Amino acid sequence: MDCHLDGFVKFNVDVVSHGNLDSAGIGGVCRDHNSVFLCCFAKGIGWNYALVAKTLAIRRALVIAGSMGIKKLIIESDNMLVVNLLKDAKKAPPWRIASIIEDCRIYSQAFDCILYHHSLREANSVANCLASLGTNAQ
Template sequence: MSASYLFLDCLVIKAMWQNIGLINFFSNHDIWPDILSAASISNTQGRDENLKASLFCSLVWFIWNAYWDLTFRQMPFNPRAIILRAIAHSREQMQLFNPQFRRDTRLIRWIPPSFPTIKFNVDGASRGNPGASGIGGVCRLHSASFIYAFSQGIGWNYALVAEALAVRTAMTIAIRRGFTNLTIESDN
């Protein structure tokens, strides 16, 4: 099977390109110049061109993966799933490499609690909302001396749930360790 057939001429694949609006992205019946062109689009070009190039490269990659899975693992070829994976991947790539999504660095400092209080700084986060989530926290004395820390993956969850679980975990640790004067600080 030729690359042109696999990525362009096959009726199932052609329908996939039409479904995402990139059927006119191809300059001829040789896919390699189009791949090289898409891969060389710079960040100075418009957002639409970057998005099309990212989606094109993602779809080529996921078509190749699906073809490999069909051929060697006898897994079904699911065009809808391939398109959804390519769109999600392309969107993620645009967020990673697009400067408008980056936040400026801000300087922060830790403010100690008053004596005899101890302080737990906690955080929860998720990759996506919902998404793979985790929690963590650090406990210190008023003198900034380290007492305890924790981190834990909590599976698939919402960011706010992760924040709440981080606070609950800090409270549970404090109770088990006999801490009576406690401050818990979170960014939410």
């Protein structure tokens, strides 16, 4: 896949949990190649494992971007395992996220070009704030 960065839309996603037995939220912010805000989401997902939550956040971003008709997409997450699983379809995911990863791989086919990038947590501060709002939207 030959992907030039011109015209890409970027979705930063993150997760917040208020403790091991408390609610979790996912959030994401979408911007165009000029960093202009396009959309965002914040959603409560109840209690969940961090790995599952991170994967659910990416799946939600893919669904939203697909519904917007976006064709060139960058997904940024601070979870390197999930990012690497989505970069390499040959890698088998842990059983707990296998079906969500498969969903993501299927949704990815709607895009002309899709890139998955790992980012440091500090780079996802807006997505982190949205995920925090999601914990209250249970």
